[in-house]
Amino acid sequence: DTGVSQNPRHKITKRGQNVTFRCDPISEHNRLYWYRQTLGQGPEFLTYFQNEAQLEKSRLLSDRFSAERPKGSFSTLEIQRTEQGDSAMYLCASSNSLGRHTEAFFGQGTRLTVV
Amino acid sequence: AQKVTQAQTEISVVEKEDVTLDCVYETRDTTYYLFWYKQPPSGELVFLIRRNSFDEQNEISGRYSWNFQKSTSSFNFTITASQVVDSAVYFCALIPGFGNEKLTFGTGTRLTIIP
Numbered sequence: 001d002t003g004v005s006q007n008p009r010h011k012i013t014k015r016g017q018n019v020t021f022r023c024d025p026i027s028e029h030n031r032l033y034w035y036r037q038t039l040g041q042g043p044e045f046l047t048y049f050q051n052e053a054q055l056e057k058s059r060l061l062s063d064r065f066s067a068e069r070p071k072g073s074f075s076t077l078e079i080q081r082t083e084q085g086d087s088a089m090y091l092c093a094s095s096n097s098l099g100r101h102t103e104a105f106f107g108q109g110t111r112l113t114v115v
Numbered sequence: 116a117q118k119v120t121q122a123q124t125e126i127s128v129v130e131k132e133d134v135t136l137d138c139v140y141e142t143r144d145t146t147y148y149l150f151w152y153k154q155p156p157s158g159e160l161v162f163l164i165r166r167n168s169f170d171e172q173n174e175i176s177g178r179y180s181w182n183f184q185k186s187t188s189s190f191n192f193t194i195t196a197s198q199v200v201d202s203a204v205y206f207c208a209l210i211p212g213f214g215n216e217k218l219t220f221g222t223g224t225r226l227t228i229i230p
Contacts, residue, residue: 041222056217106161106162107159108157
């Protein structure tokens, strides 16, 4: 399978715990994005990387959230001290910039439930 | 600021009927990109089309067609001869400006095709 892969697919955690999600983009893609989708809403942008550089972060990304892409390949999104409001689907996408906008390919997401 | 409005929350049609999904966008940029994505129950967002603001030609791809009208800031999506497999949530999205990588999504339209 050469698509965007996200793990785990589902995560249930207790409030206050830390969680980490992983995204493996399409191998030749240099851009990687994280979005959050709550029930009945469209995805909302969180952050994006070009290679290993994190170029933009949304104000939705509070201090409890951190994302990394250490070698410009896979990325991790960590949420510290989870809150019930963090319950959502976390989507990862990747694209190849090539100097112009190309479509982003999305993974199947990680559904987080904070209890 | 940019915004995408999908006023139709849910639509149900009988199989083989045609259906149009509406999308209205707002942006101050003269260069922008519009997208449609399909989200089946599996959760993965599937890219359908990308259109830049300089290309107002309508596009047809099989049973799918798109009508882009800058005068009304609309980018509507029509499915002809609908099939049960078309049942999904459909999102319209916008990237405003050049060099901007954030997709701004609408709230989506849930389409149900009744056999």
